Structure formats: C-alpha cells, structure tokens
Amino acid sequence: MQDMTPPRPVPAEVLARLKAVTGPAGYLDDPAAIEPHCLAWRDGWRGEVPIVMRPISTTEVAEIVKICAETGTPIVTQSGNTGLTGGGQPHMGGAEIVLSLDRMTKIREIDPLNDSMTVEAGVILKTVQEEAAKVDRLFPLSLAAEGSCRIGGNLSTNAGGVQVLRYGNARALALGVEVVTADGQVWDGLRALRKDNAGYDLKQVFIGAEGTLGIITAAVLRLYPKPADSAVALVATPSCAAAIELLAAMKSAMGEAVTAFELMHPICFSLAAETMGHEDPLPGAGWRVLMQLDGPGPDGTLRDGLEAALAEALEAGLATDAIMAASLEQAARLWRIREDQAEVQQRAGAGIKHDISVPVSRIPEFVEVADAALDALYPGFRPCTFGHAGDGNLHYNPIRPEDWTDAAWKAETPAINRLVHDLVARMNGSITAEHGVGRLRKDELGRLKDPIELDLMRRLKTAFDPENLLNPGKLLP
Amino acid sequence: MQDMTPPRPVPAEVLARLKAVTGPAGYLDDPAAIEPHCLAWRDGWRGEVPIVMRPISTTEVAEIVKICAETGTPIVTQSGNTGLTGGGQPHMGGAEIVLSLDRMTKIREIDPLNDSMTVEAGVILKTVQEEAAKVDRLFPLSLAAEGSCRIGGNLSTNAGGVQVLRYGNARALALGVEVVTADGQVWDGLRALRKDNAGYDLKQVFIGAEGTLGIITAAVLRLYPKPADSAVALVATPSCAAAIELLAAMKSAMGEAVTAFELMHPICFSLAAETMGHEDPLPGAGWRVLMQLDGPGPDGTLRDGLEAALAEALEAGLATDAIMAASLEQAARLWRIREDQAEVQQRAGAGIKHDISVPVSRIPEFVEVADAALDALYPGFRPCTFGHAGDGNLHYNPIRPEDWTDAAWKAETPAINRLVHDLVARMNGSITAEHGVGRLRKDELGRLKDPIELDLMRRLKTAFDPENLLNPGKLLP
Numbered sequence: 001m002q003d004m005t006p007p008r009p010v011p012a013e014v015l016a017r018l019k020a021v022t023g024p025a026g027y028l029d030d031p032a033a034i035e036p037h038c039l040a041w042r043d044g045w046r047g048e049v050p051i052v053m054r055p056i057s058t059t060e061v062a063e064i065v066k067i068c069a070e071t072g073t074p075i076v077t078q079s080g081n082t083g084l085t086g087g088g089q090p091h092m093g094g095a096e097i098v099l100s101l102d103r104m105t106k107i108r109e110i111d112p113l114n115d116s117m118t119v120e121a122g123v124i125l126k127t128v129q130e131e132a133a134k135v136d137r138l139f140p141l142s143l144a145a146e147g148s149c150r151i152g153g154n155l156s157t158n159a160g161g162v163q164v165l166r167y168g169n170a171r172a173l174a175l176g177v178e179v180v181t182a183d184g185q186v187w188d189g190l191r192a193l194r195k196d197n198a199g200y201d202l203k204q205v206f207i208g209a210e211g212t213l214g215i216i217t218a219a220v221l222r223l224y225p226k227p228a229d230s231a232v233a234l235v236a237t238p239s240c241a242a243a244i245e246l247l248a249a250m251k252s253a254m255g256e257a258v259t260a261f262e263l264m265h266p267i268c269f270s271l272a273a274e275t276m277g278h279e280d281p282l283p284g285a286g287w288r289v290l291m292q293l294d295g296p297g298p299d300g301t302l303r304d305g306l307e308a309a310l311a312e313a314l315e316a317g318l319a320t321d322a323i324m325a326a327s328l329e330q331a332a333r334l335w336r337i338r339e340d341q342a343e344v345q346q347r348a349g350a351g352i353k354h355d356i357s358v359p360v361s362r363i364p365e366f367v368e369v370a371d372a373a374l375d376a377l378y379p380g381f382r383p384c385t386f387g388h389a390g391d392g393n394l395h396y397n398p399i400r401p402e403d404w405t406d407a408a409w410k411a412e413t414p415a416i417n418r419l420v421h422d423l424v425a426r427m428n429g430s431i432t433a434e435h436g437v438g439r440l441r442k443d444e445l446g447r448l449k450d451p452i453e454l455d456l457m458r459r460l461k462t463a464f465d466p467e468n469l470l471n472p473g474k475l476l477p
Numbered sequence: 478m479q480d481m482t483p484p485r486p487v488p489a490e491v492l493a494r495l496k497a498v499t500g501p502a503g504y505l506d507d508p509a510a511i512e513p514h515c516l517a518w519r520d521g522w523r524g525e526v527p528i529v530m531r532p533i534s535t536t537e538v539a540e541i542v543k544i545c546a547e548t549g550t551p552i553v554t555q556s557g558n559t560g561l562t563g564g565g566q567p568h569m570g571g572a573e574i575v576l577s578l579d580r581m582t583k584i585r586e587i588d589p590l591n592d593s594m595t596v597e598a599g600v601i602l603k604t605v606q607e608e609a610a611k612v613d614r615l616f617p618l619s620l621a622a623e624g625s626c627r628i629g630g631n632l633s634t635n636a637g638g639v640q641v642l643r644y645g646n647a648r649a650l651a652l653g654v655e656v657v658t659a660d661g662q663v664w665d666g667l668r669a670l671r672k673d674n675a676g677y678d679l680k681q682v683f684i685g686a687e688g689t690l691g692i693i694t695a696a697v698l699r700l701y702p703k704p705a706d707s708a709v710a711l712v713a714t715p716s717c718a719a720a721i722e723l724l725a726a727m728k729s730a731m732g733e734a735v736t737a738f739e740l741m742h743p744i745c746f747s748l749a750a751e752t753m754g755h756e757d758p759l760p761g762a763g764w765r766v767l768m769q770l771d772g773p774g775p776d777g778t779l780r781d782g783l784e785a786a787l788a789e790a791l792e793a794g795l796a797t798d799a800i801m802a803a804s805l806e807q808a809a810r811l812w813r814i815r816e817d818q819a820e821v822q823q824r825a826g827a828g829i830k831h832d833i834s835v836p837v838s839r840i841p842e843f844v845e846v847a848d849a850a851l852d853a854l855y856p857g858f859r860p861c862t863f864g865h866a867g868d869g870n871l872h873y874n875p876i877r878p879e880d881w882t883d884a885a886w887k888a889e890t891p892a893i894n895r896l897v898h899d900l901v902a903r904m905n906g907s908i909t910a911e912h913g914v915g916r917l918r919k920d921e922l923g924r925l926k927d928p929i930e931l932d933l934m935r936r937l938k939t940a941f942d943p944e945n946l947l948n949p950g951k952l953l954p
Contacts, residue, residue, distance in 0.1 A: 111836060111838050112725065112838075113721055113722070113724075113725055113837060113838035114836040114837045114838040114839075114869070115725075115728075115837070116836065136729070157674065158674050158678070160672055160674075164671065164672060165671075168649075169672060171678070172645075172649065181929070181933070185929050186929070187927070187929045187930055187933060188927060188929075189930065190905075191905055191906075191907070192836040192905070193834050193835070193836065193869055193905075193906065193907055193910070194641065194642075194834070194837070194867075194868040194869055194870070195637055195641060195646060195834045195865070195868045195869065195870045195907065195910040195911050196834060196907035196909075196910060197634065197635050197637075197685060197907070197909050197910060197911055197912065197913045197914070198907045198908055198909045198910075198914060198918065198922055198926070199914060199922060199926065199930070199931075199934050199952065199953075200682075200685065200686060200690075200933075200934050200937055200952075201635070201648070201681065201684075201685050202930065202933050202934065202937075204678065204681030204682070205677075205681070205682065205933075205937070207678075208674060208677065208678050209677060213677075225728045225729045225732055226729075227732065244590055245590070247590075248589065248590055248592075251592075251702045252613070252702045252703075252773065253773055254773055255702055255704065255733075255772055255773035256732075256733045257732075257773075295732055296729065296730055296731055296732035296734075357670050357671070357672045357673060358670070359588060359591040359593065359669040359670065360590060360591045360592070360671070361588050361589075361590035361591040362591075388672070390671075391671040391672045392591070392670055392671055392672065393671070393672045428667075428668055428669070428670075429668075429670065430668070430670055430672065430673035430674070430675045431675055432673075432674050432675045433670070433672040433673060433674060433675075434672050434674055435674065436674045437674070437675060437676060441675065445675055445676060449675070449676065450664070450665060452658070452662050452663070452664045452665075453664055453666065453676070453679065454676075456658070456664060456677075456679050456682075456941070457676050457677050457679065459940040459941060460677055460679075460682070460937075460940060462940065463936040463937060463939065463940035464933070464936060475676065475677075476676075
C-alpha cells in the first residue's frame with residue numbers, strides 16, 4: 001500500500017518552533033549546508049528537507065520530537081550518514097526533517113572495572129575504540145566506515161564488520177540504551193548490567209530498528225580486554241567447501257582466538273593486482289581465507305598455535321598453501337587487499353552488490369548454485385565474492401563481463417537481485433545480513449518475508465510509533 | 478489495576494475441544510497427574526487448572542492456542558517447571574490451562590559446520606549439552622536445574638548460570654526461534670544465521686518474555702568449540718574490592734578463557750563445613766573466588782597461564798592465597814562447595830533470597846552498604862553472599878541470626894526485600910538478574926521501574942497479546 005497523498009512541506013511555524021528549541025547553533029537551514037544530509041555517500045539516495053536539527057542534548061532531542069509529534073512532522077534520524085541502504089536519507093518533497101545526532105558527542109562515563117563505557121549517539125566509532133584503548137580495553141566493533149560512522153547509527157542498524165565472528169554484532173555490544181520515544185519521552189535504559197531479567201529487554205526492540213521505533217540518544221557499550229598478541233595468515237584452500245571445513249578446524253584448534261575469517265574468491269586478488277597494483281601473495285591459488293587471531297599473550301603464543309594448526313590443515317587437505325604475516329606491516333598489507341575490495345570492484349566495472357547470509361555450512365552450496373546460474377545467463381561475469389564467512393555473510397557482488405557496458409549490466413540489477421535473493425530465501429538465509437533494509441531492500445523484503453513475520457513487525461511499529469513519524473517509508477515494506 | 482472479576486472456570490465444551498486436538502495421549506485431566514504442574518518445586522507457588530495440555534507438535538500447540546483465543550481461555554506455558562519466581566504456575570480458580578511442552582523433545586537438526594542445533598522447546602538442557610558434545614561441540618548454558626529444566630523455559634526466562642561471563646545468557650545462545658503467537662499462528666523464525674538485519678529482530682521480543690508474548694516451540698541454538706583444556710582455582714582475596722580487581726587482572730591475563738568467576742563470602746565455607754561436612758580448603762581466609770578457565774589446549778596451557786597470573790595477583794596484593802585443582806576430581810570438589818550453597822543455606826536456617834545485579838565495579842559498594850544496613854537492623858544476621866561476580870550478579874541471601882526463629886526471619890522478608898531492592902535501584906541495578914519476574918518480583922518491579930519503561934512494556938504486551946491470554950498476571954506489574 002502506497003500513500004498517494006502528495007507530501008505536505010513542513011510548515012513555517014513548525015520550523016520556527018523547532019529553531020527555538022536549539023537556537024541557531026542547533027540547526028541548519030541553508031540549502032548548501034543541508035545538502036550533505038540529504039545525500040547518501042555512495043548509492044545515489046537523495047532527498048529534501050527544509051531543516052536539519054542538530055540538538056546538543058537528549059533534552060533537546062525530546063523537545064524536538066514532541067513538536068514533531070504534535071504537528072505530525074516525520075523525522076529522519078541521522079548520525080554519521082554512512083549507511084548503504086538509503087535508510088538515513090529523507091524523501092523528496094520537504095515534508096520531513098533530518099534530526100542529526102552529530103553534535104551529541106559526549107563520552108559520559110568509562111568504567112574499566114565494569115568493562116563498560118557510556119557514550120552519546122554522535123560519538124564516532126573510531127573515537128569509541130580509541131577511548132577504550134586509553135583504559136587498556138577493546139571496543140571490538142570494526143568496519144570500513146569507522147572513521148566517520150557514529151555509534152548511534154551503528155546500534156540503530158545493528159552494524160556488523162570484521163570481528164562479528166568473535167564478538168557479535170553491535171547488538172551484542174550494547175548493555176543499555178537511552179531512547180527518545182515517538183511521543184518525545186526519554187526512556188533511560190542506560191543500565192550497565194550484564195544480567196537483567198527485570199521485565200522485557202526493551203533495548204533489543206530499538207537496536208537494529210533503523211530509527212523507526214525510537215531514537216537512540218546514548219548507549220552503554222560493552223568493552224573487552226585488549227588482546228596483546230595476534231597473528232594473521234592468508235591461506236589458500238582447495239575449494240570453497242574446504243574453506244568452511246578449515247573454519248571449523250581453526251575454531252577447534254584456537255577457540256575464540258579466531259577473530260576474523262574472511263573468505264575471498266581468487267578473482268578478488270587478480271583484480272586487486274590489475275586495478276590497484278596489489279601484488280598477489282599466493283598467485284594461482286584458489287579460494288583464500290584471511291584470518292586473524294587475537295589473544296592475551298604472551299607474545300608469539302598465537303603465532304605458534306596458528307603455525308601448528310595450519311600445518312595440520314595442510315596435512316588434512318583443507319589448505320594448499322599459507323602465508324603467515326611475519327610483522328604488523330605484513331599483516332596490514334594482507335588486510336589491505338581485503339579492505340580495498342570495495343575500491344577494487346569499483347574500478348573493475350559495474351557490480352551488483354548483495355549482502356547476504358546463509359548458514360555457514362551452506363556457503364559452498366550458495367556460491368556454487370549462484371555462480372552456475374549467473375554463468376549460464378551471463379557468461380564471463382566476474383564473481384568477486386568475499387565476506388565474513390565465519391558469520392555466513394557474503395558480499396556477493398557479480399561484476400559485469402569484460403565486454404559488457406556498465407549501463408547494460410546495471411540494467412540487469414532487478415533480475416540478478418531476484419535470482420540471488422530467491423536462492424537465499426530457499427536456503428533460509430537473509431537478504432540483508434549486516435547493511436539493513438532502509439529503502440534498498442524494502443520491496444524485496446516485502447516479496448520474500450513470511451506474511452506472519454511482516455504482521456508481527458507491523459504490530460511492533462504500531463505499538464511504538466502509532467503515527468508513523470519515525471523514519472517513515474524505511475525498513476517496513 | 479487488579480481485575481476483580483472472579484475467575485470463570487474453563488467451560489466443559491472448551492475442554493472437550495482441547496482434548497480433541499491431541500487425543501488422550503496429549504492431555505492430563507486426572508487431578509493427581511495435574512498437581513505437579515500446579516506446584517513450584519521450591520517456593521510454594523500453587524494453582525489449579527482443569528487440564529494440562531501436552532501437545533506433541535507445533536501444529537498441535539497452534540490448534541490449542543487457537544481454541545483458547547476463540548474462547549478467551551488463558552494459557553500458562555510450562556516446560557521443565559523449574560522456575561523460581563512463580564512464572565510457570567497457574568493461578569487458583571481453574572480459569573487457566575497449563576500448556577506443557579514436555580513432550581516436544583525432538584532434536585530437529587544438528588549442523589556442526591554451522592555450530593548450530595535446532596531443538597524443540599521440551600528438550601532437557603542436559604540433553605542439549607550431551608547432543609552437542611556428541612559432535613564435539615559445546616552448548617555452554619549451564620545451571621543448577623540442567624538435568625530437569627527444558628530449553629523452552631531457558632529461553633523464555635533468558636536463563637543465566639555459571640558461564641554467562643564468557644558465553645552470555647540464553648538470549649545470546651539463540652540464533653532463531655519458532656513461536657506460536659497469541660492468536661495461534663506459527664511464526665517460523667528458525668533461521669540458523671549469525672547475521673540477519675532483514676527487519677526487526679523479533680526473536681528478541683519473545684526471549685525472556687516469560688511466555689507472556691508468545692509461545693516458543695523450537696529454537697536454533699548456537700554451539701561453540703568444545704574446550705579441551707581447563708583449569709580451576711579457589712583464590713582467597715583480601716577484600717571484596719580486591720576480588721573485583723582480580724577479575725579485571727584475570728581477564729587481562731587470560732582473555733575469554735575465564736569462563737566462570739564465582740565470588741563467595743567466607744561464611745559460605747564455614748556453613749558448608751558445618752551443615753554438609755565440606756572441608757574448608759582455605760580456612761580462615763576472607764572472600765573467595767572460584768574461577769574456571771577453559772580453552773582449546775594443548776593440555777596444561779591454562780594451568781601454566783593461571784599459575785603465572787595468580788603469582789602476579791599474589792604479588793600485587795589482589796590475592797592472599799590460592800589452590801589450583803590438580804585433578805578433575807579436585808576441581809569437582811571445589812565446585813561442589815559452590816553448587817551446594819542452596820542446600821547449605823537451606824540447612825543453616827531461613828534465608829531471604831535476592832537475585833540482584835549491579836555494575837561489576839560496584840559489587841563491593843553494594844555488599845558493604847547492604848551488609849552494614851542489615852547488620853544495624855539485625856545484628857548477627859549471616860551474609861551468605863555468593864554469585865556470578867563476573868556478571869555483576871549476586872545471590873544476596875541474608876540468613877537469620879542464629880538466635881532467631883525461621884518464622885520471625887521470614888516475617889522480615891518485605892522489609893529486607895525493600896531495603897535490598899531500593900539499594901539496587903539507587904545503583905541502577907536489577908532486582909532480578911537471572912531468575913526473572915514471574916509473580917515473585919512483580920510488585921517490586923511495579924514499585925521501582927520507571928513508568929516510561931512500564932508503559933513501553935505494556936505497549937509490547939498489547940501489541941502481541943491484546944486479549945491478555947498468555948501467562949496473564951505474570952511479569953507485568
């Protein structure tokens with residue numbers, strides 16, 4: 001059901017009331033200043049708003065939301081605006097406001113003995129990591145946008161990244177949250193507790209809801225001991241299936257020390273060489289795994305353990321070759337090939353991006369079936385598949401055949417999405433493992449989700465945002 | 478608001494319809510057979526029902542719930558009936574039915590390469606552990622009732638136990654759930670995924686909801702590599718505060734290998750000696766910590782690491798003495814003193830039980846203030862405090878002074894609860910860290926919870942169970 005009423009621009013008297021909440025320091029109404037908040041940095045989503053509110057405190061957020069609730073003004077909450085699914089950009093028409101939390105950057109408390117830290121939603125992820133490191137702790141959420149994404153957005157999208165295998169998604173790293181509800185009340189759920197069964201665990205409702213159920217203004221984050229020892233290896237495997245067996249073997253041998261287990265198709269390496277000059281460390285090899293182990297030390301423990309485990313893997317036929325990083329610099333070089341994949345694939349030609357997950361055990365089947373189906377339809381397409389195999393999460397990004405134009409390939413997006421997502425659905429997987437729904441995956445979600453689940457989702461939405469003012473038109477099909 | 482309508486016993490025609498769903502194998506209507514389902518095993522909760530339904534499948538559960546929804550018949554769902562807060566027992570008056578999941582005991586799937594296992598709600602926790610062990614995996618949920626509690630109840634109460642420090646509560650161990658909703662629909666959320674941001678994470682709503690929002694009929698559980706090496710030590714510390722610093726030191730030195738960190742007041746040891754003949758391994762020492770470390774091996778790695786870490790702790794004044802278990806048998810003996818505390822305290826005289834949590838860093842303050850306040854009011858009371866200090870969770874169980882009668886001490890329960898819970902609330906803690914609310918903590922929850930949070934909880938309840946038929950009168954004040 002589409003709402004066909006043309007959007008009603010936010011009335012001037014509402015804007016005046018909003019401005020009075022913060023004073024001039026707390027809003028942007030100059031079109032040039034507003035524009036970056038209306039654009040997505042990568043994927044072309046754009047919108048229009050008459051104002052970007054930039055409150056400095058939870059109290060200001062609550063006052064803004066109260067005015068919006070009274071006047072029926074929809075709110076698009078933003079923090080770092082680094083999302084990949086159009087969840088953070090407003091619609092066209094000027095009927096919405098953007099509520100940016102980028103000035104709420106206070107670290108409210110660090111409690112090393114509780115391994116916790118209370119931060120406002122606008123703190124940049126990298127700052128969280130750095131503040132944790134200052135007290136000899138680790139905040140393990142780590143992802144490509146960490147220098148500009150903000151923790152409020154990380155929690156609202158339940159961000160993933162490269163260490164989920166060991167530490168879990170953003171959800172697992174939040175002990176408590178502070179939320180401004182759709183009617184402008186402040187729920188103080190900032191409990192720094194590891195165990196709390198006193199009623200429903202409401203924070204779970206708001207985390208991962210993409211700003212559609214409430215506005216997360218602060219959070220208590222879970223910290224970990226900072227690992228003192230680490231080891232990194234790039235391992236070639238005889239097949240994708242062997243890589244998954246290798247994961248199980250590594251977990252058996254090294255336990256939770258396995259922090260990252262990134263699977264990469266060999267084509268990722270040849271393209272990295274062609275487009276960015278990254279030397280292929282294992283030329284001619286098949287599927288590769290970049291793995292990182294971290295532990296408390298003493299220094300070298302993991303290197304020795306990893307060496308032994310890899311020797312066994314070679315013996316067992318789960319690996320054909322391996323390089324262990326002999327220095328931090330070598331480790332960084334191996335990681336760069338992985339981290340540069342977005343750029344590499346950009347340079348290699350148009351790609352059609354998917355962020356899917358299936359049970360870890362079914363990754364080989366997914367890859368085999370999807371590749372074969374695409375190859376039958378589009379001979380010569382380039383399967384630049386990589387991702388967090390330890391979490392069952394692949395960025396399955398087929399790149400156009402060399403002799404196709406970018407435009408022709410892009411035109412196949414709906415067909416290829418449908419093929420990939422149908423396969424994922426048949427395998428009881430997820431069509432958006434870590435990037436969320438936003439606007440990008442809303443229709444596909446509506447097509448593929450069980451109607452009973454959609455009904456439960458709508459009940460939740462109606463319970464917490466009955467007037468549909470919080471990030472309307474996102475996530476819910 | 479109390480509903481003052483006298484309960485209307487379940488009409489005979491409803492009972493007849495329910496019986497037709499399962500046939501005679503699927504219900505109990507003999508009073509003697511029903512009685513165990515109406516009683517709590519420890520705390521005196523009791524109720525009355527005309528029938529206990531024992532469906533064998535999710536389809537049967539859904540049919541039963543549909544009949545109940547049509548006829549306005551409230552449902553008390555049970556699995557192992559081992560809860561401690563009266564959440565699983567019906568009320569008096571025969572207006573409710575018990576829905577027992579104890580016949581739904583199928584292991585639907587084990588997927589070692591995905592480290593997951595799909596089980597029905599009635600599978601006994603110990604069976605889950607054993608089935609995992611058969612494929613060389615660990616299911617880490619471990620608690621006193623594990624031989625009789627069932628996984629559906631574990632998930633519905635978000636059970637804790639002795640390994641939460643490392644592996645999290647039951648919530649953290651569920652990848653997916655299957656739920657029968659209040660109107661008798663089956664939501665198949667049995668996804669075996671580690672990452673899934675395709676919409677709201679609905680399983681989080683049902684886990685820990687004590688059967689008030691839906692009925693969990695099956696779950697996909699997360700498995701871990703089975704540790705091959707372990708080490709156990711009992712450590713004496715100069716103070717409760719030192720014990721908490723010791724925890725941080727152990728986490729720094731040993732990382733996630735620290736599986737359990739159980740704090741015990743010295744009186745726990747003297748009473749264990751007096752009442753059950755357990756020899757005190759560290760006579761005369763102060764606060765003790767029983768710690769367990771587990772890891773992938775090789776065998777002895779953790780013993781060496783623990784020995785070094787304890788030597789540093791002794792040097793740093795965080796420990797005054799320590800015993801490392803030299804054998805599995807010695808480790809078991811140390812654990813028995815901890816595990817027998819419920820029995821020890823039963824024998825020592827009436828105790829008033831609390832299951833509280835505070836930030837880990839504030840445990841010493843909590844203990845000091847609570848003990849001093851109680852000692853001022855009740856000189857000679859015995860502070861048999863023990864618990865999962867690594868999670869900030871204490872079982873704070875003051876036992877009567879030796880010269881008081883049990884009855885006189887029990888009469889102080891409301892006053893002592895109020896004192897302890899008020900202190901917990903001031904410290905932003907939880908009055909029920911792992912046992913849940915049920916009926917036991919409902920009034921205290923109503924007294925102490927922020928009205929905004931209670932309002933959000935009620936919205937959730939209304940959204941998912943608008944007719945209040947699922948475990949009514951539990952959890953929600």
